[in-house]
Amino acid sequence: MDRETVERVARTAHIKLTEDEIRRYGNDLAEILTYFELLDEAPGSEERGINPVEIADVLRNDEPRMEIDPDILLKDMDTYERYVRGPRLS
Amino acid sequence: MSMKSVLETLESVNSKYLMFHAKTSDTDAGDAKFLFSAKDNLTSKDMETCAGSRILEGYFPAFDATVIAKMREAGGKLIGKTNMDEFGFGTFSTNSGFEIPRNPYDLERACGGSSGGSACAAAVFEDHVSLGVSTGGSICCPASFCGVYGIAPTYGRVSRYGLIDYGNSLDKIGILSAKAGDLRKYIGVIAGRDERDPTSCVQPELKNEGRRMKSVAVPKEGVEGLSKDVEAAFNNALEELRRMGIDVETVDMPSLKYAMPAYYVLATSEASTNLARYVGMRYGRQDGDYTLKFDEFFSGVRSRYFGDEAKRRILLGTFTRMAGYSDRYYSKARQVRQVVIQDYKRVLQDHDAVLAPTMPFTAPRFDDISKMSALDNYKADYLTVPANIAGTPHMSVPCGYGSDGMPIGMQFVADHWDEDVLFTMAEDWEKEFEMKRPEVGA
Amino acid sequence: MKIGLEIHVQLPTKSKMFCSCPTTEAPGPNTHVCPTCLGMPGSRPVLNRKVLEYGIMLAKLLGCRVNDVTWFSRKTYFYPDMSKSVQITQYDNPIGEGGAYYLNGKKLIRITRIHVEEDPGKTKRVGDLSSLVDYNRSGIPLAEIVTEPDLSTPAEAREFLGQLIQDIRHVIDIPGDGERSIRCDCNISVGKERVEVKNVTGLKNVERALTFEVVRQTKILKAGGKIDRETRRFDEERGVTISVRKKEFEADYGYIDEPDLGIYRIKEMAESIKIRESPQKMTERLAQQYGIDQKMAKQLVNTSVELAELFENVAEKHGTQNAVKWVAGPVSSNWKSLETSGADPNSVMGIIDRFAAGEITDTECGIEIKCLMTGEDLESAKGAAGDLDNIVADYLDQNPGIIDDYRKNEKAANKAIGFVMKNSGGSYSSAEVVEAVKRLIESRL
Numbered sequence: 001m002d003r004e005t006v007e008r009v010a011r012t013a014h015i016k017l018t019e020d021e022i023r024r025y026g027n028d029l030a031e032i033l034t035y036f037e038l039l040d041e042a043p044g045s046e047e048r049g050i051n052p053v054e055i056a057d058v059l060r061n062d063e064p065r066m067e068i069d070p071d072i073l074l075k076d077m078d079t080y081e082r083y084v085r086g087p088r089l090s
Numbered sequence: 091m092s093m094k095s096v097l098e099t100l101e102s103v104n105s106k107y108l109m110f111h112a113k114t115s116d117t118d119a120g121d122a123k124f125l126f127s128a129k130d131n132l133t134s135k136d137m138e139t140c141a142g143s144r145i146l147e148g149y150f151p152a153f154d155a156t157v158i159a160k161m162r163e164a165g166g167k168l169i170g171k172t173n174m175d176e177f178g179f180g181t182f183s184t185n186s187g188f189e190i191p192r193n194p195y196d197l198e199r200a201c202g203g204s205s206g207g208s209a210c211a212a213a214v215f216e217d218h219v220s221l222g223v224s225t226g227g228s229i230c231c232p233a234s235f236c237g238v239y240g241i242a243p244t245y246g247r248v249s250r251y252g253l254i255d256y257g258n259s260l261d262k263i264g265i266l267s268a269k270a271g272d273l274r275k276y277i278g279v280i281a282g283r284d285e286r287d288p289t290s291c292v293q294p295e296l297k298n299e300g301r302r303m304k305s306v307a308v309p310k311e312g313v314e315g316l317s318k319d320v321e322a323a324f325n326n327a328l329e330e331l332r333r334m335g336i337d338v339e340t341v342d343m344p345s346l347k348y349a350m351p352a353y354y355v356l357a358t359s360e361a362s363t364n365l366a367r368y369v370g371m372r373y374g375r376q377d378g379d380y381t382l383k384f385d386e387f388f389s390g391v392r393s394r395y396f397g398d399e400a401k402r403r404i405l406l407g408t409f410t411r412m413a414g415y416s417d418r419y420y421s422k423a424r425q426v427r428q429v430v431i432q433d434y435k436r437v438l439q440d441h442d443a444v445l446a447p448t449m450p451f452t453a454p455r456f457d458d459i460s461k462m463s464a465l466d467n468y469k470a471d472y473l474t475v476p477a478n479i480a481g482t483p484h485m486s487v488p489c490g491y492g493s494d495g496m497p498i499g500m501q502f503v504a505d506h507w508d509e510d511v512l513f514t515m516a517e518d519w520e521k522e523f524e525m526k527r528p529e530v531g532a
Numbered sequence: 533m534k535i536g537l538e539i540h541v542q543l544p545t546k547s548k549m550f551c552s553c554p555t556t557e558a559p560g561p562n563t564h565v566c567p568t569c570l571g572m573p574g575s576r577p578v579l580n581r582k583v584l585e586y587g588i589m590l591a592k593l594l595g596c597r598v599n600d601v602t603w604f605s606r607k608t609y610f611y612p613d614m615s616k617s618v619q620i621t622q623y624d625n626p627i628g629e630g631g632a633y634y635l636n637g638k639k640l641i642r643i644t645r646i647h648v649e650e651d652p653g654k655t656k657r658v659g660d661l662s663s664l665v666d667y668n669r670s671g672i673p674l675a676e677i678v679t680e681p682d683l684s685t686p687a688e689a690r691e692f693l694g695q696l697i698q699d700i701r702h703v704i705d706i707p708g709d710g711e712r713s714i715r716c717d718c719n720i721s722v723g724k725e726r727v728e729v730k731n732v733t734g735l736k737n738v739e740r741a742l743t744f745e746v747v748r749q750t751k752i753l754k755a756g757g758k759i760d761r762e763t764r765r766f767d768e769e770r771g772v773t774i775s776v777r778k779k780e781f782e783a784d785y786g787y788i789d790e791p792d793l794g795i796y797r798i799k800e801m802a803e804s805i806k807i808r809e810s811p812q813k814m815t816e817r818l819a820q821q822y823g824i825d826q827k828m829a830k831q832l833v834n835t836s837v838e839l840a841e842l843f844e845n846v847a848e849k850h851g852t853q854n855a856v857k858w859v860a861g862p863v864s865s866n867w868k869s870l871e872t873s874g875a876d877p878n879s880v881m882g883i884i885d886r887f888a889a890g891e892i893t894d895t896e897c898g899i900e901i902k903c904l905m906t907g908e909d910l911e912s913a914k915g916a917a918g919d920l921d922n923i924v925a926d927y928l929d930q931n932p933g934i935i936d937d938y939r940k941n942e943k944a945a946n947k948a949i950g951f952v953m954k955n956s957g958g959s960y961s962s963a964e965v966v967e968a969v970k971r972l973i974e975s976r977l
Contacts, residue, residue, distance in 0.1 A: 038351050084667065
C-alpha cells in the first residue's frame with residue numbers, strides 16, 4: 001500500500017503513525033491485501049446477509065425507563081458540573 | 091481441589107500461568123455452587139474490564155454482561171477476568187496490553203487465542219468453567235492448544251449484552267472446560283433470548299435430545315497444510331470415530347478457501363467502527379490534553395494506548411470499508427459469507443457435522459510466534475474461520491497429543507441451532523478419549 | 533439557481549431511538565443517559581418501534597415509496613458529542629424513497645429519500661477552549677428528509693420548509709417550536725459547482741444563509757471567478773457563511789451495515805399505518821370529489837376533520853345531496869354542542885338511513901338530528917320545532933320571492949330569519965332559527 005493511502009487511512013481512523021510505522025503497516029497491509037485478491041475470484045451472492053442467521057423485526061415498545069442511575073455512570077468520568085469534559089472543538 | 095483451595099491458591103497459580111487480568115481476593119466461596127472465570131471482554135460490575143486493551147484501563151462497568159449475570163444467578167462465583175489478545179485480535183493471546191497467559195503444558199508456549207486465559211484456566215483448575223468469546227476461532231483455537239473442550243454456539247444463541255464488541259456479525263460467547271458435560275450444562279445456563287440484544291431474540295429453543303451423530307464430513311480443504319503430529323492424531327481420531335459407528339466421508343467444500351480473507355475483511359471493517367469510540371473520553375484512559383483540538387486529541391490518545399495489532403486491524407478495516415474500496419472488499423466479503431453458509435448447508439444435508447483438525451499445528455513457542463508476520467498469523471486461522479463466518483455452532487474436543495506432548499484438538503461444525511448434536515458428541519467422546527491433564531504446581 | 537435541502541426533524545417519541553432513556557426535558561446535563569446512548573463498551577442498541585412508525589408516516593405524507601425491507605448502517609466520524617464515534621443511520625434501503633411534494637399545491641419538489649437516524653449530544657465551549665458535553669440529546673430519533681435541487685430561490689426554500697412543517701405537524705405531533713429547532717443542510721449552486729452549507733438551524737437562518745450564498749457566488753461568477761465545490765458553515769451572529777477547512781471534511785464515513793439490529797420487514801407495518809390527510813389536501817379533495825364549493829369544503833374541514841369524514845360517509849351511502857343537506861346543515865351547525873352532549877355524531881347515519889328509506893319526513897329528520905347532537909328531549913323538540921317550522925313555512929309561503937333571491941345570494945335568508953326571530957318572542961335560539969330557515973328554503977329550491 002502506497003504511503004499516501006496509508007496516511008489517508010490513518011488520518012480517517014485517527015491513528016497517528018511514526019515514519020517507521022507508516023513503512024511497516026504499509027508493507028503489512030500490502031501483503032495482506034495481495035492475499036485478499038482471492039476474494040476477486042470468489043463467487044458472489046444475491047443475498048444481503050447482514051447477519052449469518054436472519055435477524056428480523058426485533059423492536060422495543062416506546063416506554064421510557066431508566067435502569068441505571070446516571071450518577072453511577074458518571075462516577076468514573078472526567079466531568080465538570082455534570083458535563084463530560086472533552087477537547088477543543090476548533 | 092475444593093473451591094476453597096482454588097481461591098486460596100489463586101494468587102500463586104496465577105503468577106505462574108498469568109491467566110487472569112483481574113481476579114477475586116475472596117478466599118471463601120460463600121454459598122457458591124461453582125467457580126467460573128470470564129474473558130475480560132465481558133463486563134463485570136465488580137472487576138475492571140479492559141478487553142486486553144490499555145485504552146480501557148480504569149473501566150469499571152456499571153452493569154454485568156448478561157452471561158455473567160446468568161452464571162451468577164445459577165450459583166456461580168466469578169473468580170477472575172481472563173487475559174486475552176487486545177479486543178480479541180490474535181491467535182495466541184500474545185497481542186495483549188497486559189499479561190500473556192502461559193500454556194499449562196509448556197510455559198514457553200502460547201495458550202492460543204484470543205480466549206487464551208480462559209482456556210488456560212479451564213485446563214489448570216479442576217471443576218472450572220470459563221466463558222470465552224469467539225469471533226474467528228477464539229474459543230476453539232485455545233481449547234485445542236490447552237487440551238480442553240470448547241464450544242462456540244450458533245450466532246445469536248447467547249446474548250452479547252455486555253460483550254465488548256470485536257465484530258458484531260461474528261461474535262459469539264461460549265464455554266471452555268476440561269469436562270465435556272459442562273458444554274451442555276453451561277450453554278444451557280447462558281443461552282436464551284435477551285431483550286437487550288436483538289440478535290438473541292430470534293433463536294429457536296435449545297434442544298437437549300441427546301441426538302447422536304451418524305456421519306461426519308471431512309472437507310479436503312480442512313486436511314491441507316497440517317503438521318505431522320496433527321495429521322497423525324486426527325487420523326487416529328477418525329479411526330476412533332469409525333469404531334464408534336460413525337461414518338466418515340471426505341467431501342469438497344470449495345468455498346472454504348475464501349472464508350479467511352472474507353472473515354478478515356468483515357471482522358476488521360466492523361472492528362474499526364467498534365473501536366472508533368475509544369477516544370480518551372467517558373471511560374478508560376482519560377488523561378489527554380483537552381486544550382488540543384479534538385482530532386489531535388483523539389489521535390493522540392488512540393496512538394498512545396492501542397497496541398500494534400489493534401492499530402493494524404483498525405487501519406485494515408478502515409481501508410476495506412472506504413468509499414472506492416468498499417465494494418471490492420466489504421461488500422464482496424459479505425457475499426462470500428453467504429456462499430460459505432450455503433456450502434455448509436449443502437454438506438450438512440447429508441451429514442451431522444463437518445470435521446477437521448482445529449488448528450494445523452500444536453501450541454507454538456513464544457519465540458517462534460514473534461517471528462511470524464501479520465499475514466502468517468491470519469493464515470493460521472484458516473481452519474476455524476469458516477464456521478465462524480457462517481455463524482454455525484462449532485466445538486473443539488481434545489483428540490491427541492503431539493510428539494512434543496502438546497495437546498491437539500479437532501473441530502466439529504454443526505448446522506445453525508443444532509448444538510445438541512455437538513454436546514452429545516463431546517459426552518460420548520469423553521468416554522473414549524484418554525485425557526492427559528497438565529501437571530499443575532503453583 | 534438550484535437549491536436542495538436535507539431536513540432533520542426530531543421525532544416525538546417518549547423514549548430514545550435505541551435505548552429507553554426518556555426524551556422529556558432533563559433536570560440537568562447527563563441525567564437522561566444510559567450505557568447505550570453514552571456508547572459505553574458492552575452496551576447495545578434496541579430499536580424503538582415508534583421510530584419506524586413515524587418514519588413510515590412521513591414517507592407516506594411525502595408520497596415516498598416505502599421499502600419492503602429496511603435496515604441500518606454505521607456512519608463513522610469523530611466528534612466529542614458523538615458518543616460511539618459512530619452514528620446509526622440508514623444508507624441503502626432507507627424507509628422511503630422517490631416522493632413528491634407540491635409547494636402551494638402546485639410546484640413539484642421531488643423528495644429523494646427519507647430515513648431515520650440518531651441525534652448526537654450537545655457540546656459547549658468553556659474558557660480554556662476545551663469542551664463540555666451533555667449526552668441527553670444523544671440517541672433522540674431524527675427523520676432526515678432529502679429533496680432534489682428543485683427549489684429556485686432562498687425565499688422559496690423558506691416557504692417550502694414552512695409548509696412542510698405545517699403538514700408534518702398534522703401527521704405527527706412535533707413540538708410547537710419545530711420551526712425554530714429544525715436543522716437543515718442546504719445545497720446551493722448558482723453556477724455549476726455545488727456548495728453545501730451545513731447544519732443551519734431554523735427557517736429564517738436557512739433563508740439568510742442561502743441568500744448570503746447567492747450574493748457571494750454571483751459576485752465571484754461576475755468577476756469571472758470559479759466557485760469551489762466545498763462545505764461551509766453559517767455564522768448566525770454575523771449572517772455569513774464560512775468555508776470549513778478541507779481537511780475537516782475529508783470525512784470518509786465508511787458506511788457498513790449495523791449487525792446489532794438486523795433487518796426490518798416493514799411492508800405490513802406500512803400497510804397498516806394510515807396517515808391523516810393534511811387539512812389543505814382534504815379541502816381540495818372534498819371540493820373536487822363531491823363538486824361542492826371550496827367554501828363549504830373549507831368550513832367542514834375547519835370545523836372538524838371528523839365532520840368532514842362524516843360528510844364523506846353520508847355522501848358515499850346516500851349521495852352528495854343528502855350529505856350537503858344534513859351534514860353541512862344541522863350536523864355542522866350543532867357541532868359545538870357535542871362538547872356538552874357527548875353524543876357520537878356517527879349515530880346521525882342511522883337517522884339519515886331512515887330518512888332515505890322514507891320512514892321519516894324531512895322535518896322529522898332535521899329534528900332528530902338536532903336532538904341527537906344537542907341531547908335535547910326529542911318529544912318536546914318535535915312540538916317546538918313543529919311550531920318553528922310552521923312559522924317559517926308560513927312566512928315562506930307568503931314571501932316566495934325569497935327562494936329566488938336565495939338562489940342568487942344566501943344572504944336573502946336573513947330577511948326570513950329576522951322576521952321569525954322577531955315574531956317568535958325569543959322562544960328559539962338564533963342557531964335554531966337559522967337552521968330551520970335554511971333547511972326549509974333549501975327544500976324548496
